Amino acid sequence: MIRIDISGSRLLIIEDNENDGEVLSDIFKEMGCFVLMARTGFEALKLAKNSSFDISLIDLELPDMNGITILRKLKKESPEKLHYIITGYGSIQTAINALNDGANGYFLKPIIIEDLMQHIQNDFEKKLLKQQLKESEKNYRLISENTNDLISITDDKWKFQYCNEAYERILGYNPQDLIGTSTFNLIHPEDRNIAYTDFKDSLHTGVGRVEARLLCKDGTYKWMESFGRIIFDEDGKFKQSIGISRDIIERKRVEQNLKNSEDKYRSLFEQAADSIMLIDTQTGEILDFNSQMNETLGYTRDEFKNLKIPDFDLMENSEEYILHIEKVIREGSDIFETKYLTKSGEIKEILVNANLIKISGKEYLQSILHDISDRKKTERLLKESEIKYKEAYNKAEFYKDIFTHDINNIISNIKSAIELSEIYLKDPERMTDVEELYEVIRGQFKKGSSLVSNIRKLSKIEESVSLVKPVEINDVLKKEIDFMLNSYQTRELKIRTHGFEKEFFVCANDLLIDLFDNLLNNSIKYNDSQVVEIDVKISRKKKNKIRYIKLEFVDNGIGILDKQKDNLFELEYVKDISSKGLGIGLTLVKKIVESYKGEIWVENRIKGDYTQGSNFIVLIPEAL
Structure with missing residues (x-):
């Protein structure tokens, strides 16, 4: 629970009973609040018009008008404020009417201050959470609508529930036109089986990845690499799927050119934006690499030519690397993360996209390497932020418990003193004792304010x-x-x-x-x-x-x-x-x-x- 500090808040107390009003006023002033007092409905509406406030406490019965009438007028003028009805003559129907008319709460006199404070705390927290949620949604939409990746949310029938604006920039579709349609309508007929198999498997694993051609509005197709994550509900049932698709037509073109011609392969190989290595599937030796490869690690081409993979790859053991090679040979591709050591001693986090290719009839392992150091750093920062949030939450819960415990002690002492006072007041000879009990009560009030x-x-x-x-x-x-x-x-x-x-x-x-x-x-x-x-x-x-x-x-x-x-x-x-x-x-x-x-x-x-x-x-x- 978020602990809200209401000090500095402005309260409008509408109470014709002078004693009740002064007690409430003193309590909230002790908490650091600014208090406005009104004895009549007319005075209250005038104050509300000329002064700002955050919270109103409205007595149900006033000399000149009903508290519900005031509530309606304040709610109409200030719907975002917190309004509470207080009364000594309430009924269930009166409470229902007040809540239906927009009251945030309904309290019978004598008011239990901790209940009122808890209610105000909860309402402030809800208000804050709504503001944070709105801001979070705004930030998410800003990121989603400005990325070059296709981002979508689909239901259990794989129908679109949400598509970002990249669908229009990349595929030509108005996102609203896709809502409610099947994702499979966009997949090339030849790719639907593998896509369906991947989606089906993801129901068990929670994640999926597939490469498929997607239909553009102009009738052409684009190769896209899609990553999906399944969101399950509390019962472990499918709730929705979040998909991110990236245009990989350039990579596909590179792969096709490698199959067609070694000359075309060399040209694309050297011009690729990512680092690329060509590895012998039998020995694990580096046979070739593009300029981006040695430049990424800070070596000259001649220096890098004499290196072996263990010289810069910080994978924990050679057996793990062999397992990746074996998987590529067996399945045709593999994607994994590792760390590379540069010549200067810097450690870079690398995403390796390894594929099995054929050149002149012989199989090679082609590794396309992407530096993900910045992305991983961001992920770590997000995780640290989550941990700090949980710690802050737990602290808030602890301090709430402390406050409840000590307030209960104070109330218990006040109650005991009041009960004794009622007994002593019947005996004129015990008036001195009554004065002492009143000192106890005053002491407890001071203790509460210092709490x-x-x-x-x-x-x-x-x-x-x-x-x-x-x-x-x-x-x-x-x-x-x-x-x-x-x-x-x-x-x-x-x-x-x-x-x-x-x-x-x-x-x-x-x-x-x-x-x-x-x-x-x-x-x-x-x-x-x-x-x-x-x-x-x-x-x-x-x-x-x-x-x-x-x-x-x-x-x-x-x-x-x-x-x-x-x-x-x-x-x-x-x-x-x-x-x-x-x-x-x-x-x-x-x-x-x-x-x-x-x-x-x-x-x-x-x-x-x-x-x-x-x-x-x-x-x-x-x-x-």
Whole structure:
């Protein structure tokens, strides 16, 4: 999934409820968005007319007009924008009507922000993919329509579905006139059997190659070399075939002239644009070569005359080359790729088109060599690009999981605080406790806003060395411990620190508090004891000549099986147990520690008995 950053987007929020509108406005402003507010439909339409926006959130019930009416008008004026209906009094029919009128989504109050954000992310992604697809199709058509090769797409009946403009330039046909007609109509009657056999074989191999004469509109024929590739659907069934045909009349003329006259052969042999060698089929010796051959490899004619094929051909072994010669003798031709070493030491990638020919009744192997170095380089670059794309995709999926995990923690804490507030509000003597709970809620909101910033920072961890600075651990840890005690007021927590009397500085950054947050959260959430006990210990350790600050988070929780310890911090493992919420945070912890050039592992609190709790050990380089 592509992760879309909506910061910088312009939102039009149409909401008559001042509190609801302000909450939405604050949330999107925290994400870096520019927000326009309207309390009535008239005000909204005026703003839309005078100001640009990317997304609109429309309350269904407004004082002066219905939200659907506004939606229709905005959709008419700005069909490319994203429009969402929000209401506290919705029904299924109302939702259907809104979607039929062009709404991108329909949300009931109170709005679940992560659902709304996910919906916006998905719609932005679809919009981006459509733009990319359109651009890709434009580029493909530009290449297809300007090449000198015939490019076609055919169905399972070998009828044309698409023909490029080269069909008109080379064969004289309007491409549209060929759509729906059979490809065999263009093949010379004498060549149809071999073409049919090749096409039939390609259904099993997926690829095909055939040389045949194609009928021009003026009634003449042209020799074409055609390469086909079968595209199969997900069930392995034929979907369509992509064919590329190239005019080979010059090569065919060369071959015919070789059969008719040695003199004509010599003339064409020397004038050919490609390198050509004539090889003895019995000994494999080079008998003749054209000027292009020795010039391609950088030798004079006299120098090249004394070379043998193994002197410049980098094929892995001589037996492989013999197999190619034997195939040419047996089947009449062979096409393969190899590498040639030039006189200057440059390696060129070569496409060899080897054919068996007769001169004065004797068989020779003629190799026509085409330098494909540039083409192969392009193929490698495309493959590298594909690998980078997959890596970027996987990273996007990982960061999405991190965001979901931490947001769920925040929402859970807010929910707990709200539930306690409802209980305490009934008791006037507990108002002080209510104020403390409100502080917890405010803290969670701050945590949510900083989450987006931290995710952006984390996304750079694998791309470059994170910027670190000396950070004093005591203050960071104390703040996080206080936060935990306030967040889990319904549970009895005992968090003790050992060895923190002195100051300890480590090479870290703002993500250090996330590290502590996830480790402490993990120790509390996965603890069935009536009293949750966590001991945080600190000490110095030297390993491989590097000085570290060693932190130990020892809890009395449910523990971790020994077989799970090795892959506990890996993303694939934590996805398997994501239903419990465990792991993404630990994966985040590991990546943060690794970005500090540190280490992390887990041991049993009591050696040999994992059920007595866990000890998470972290090494972070000391800031000297």
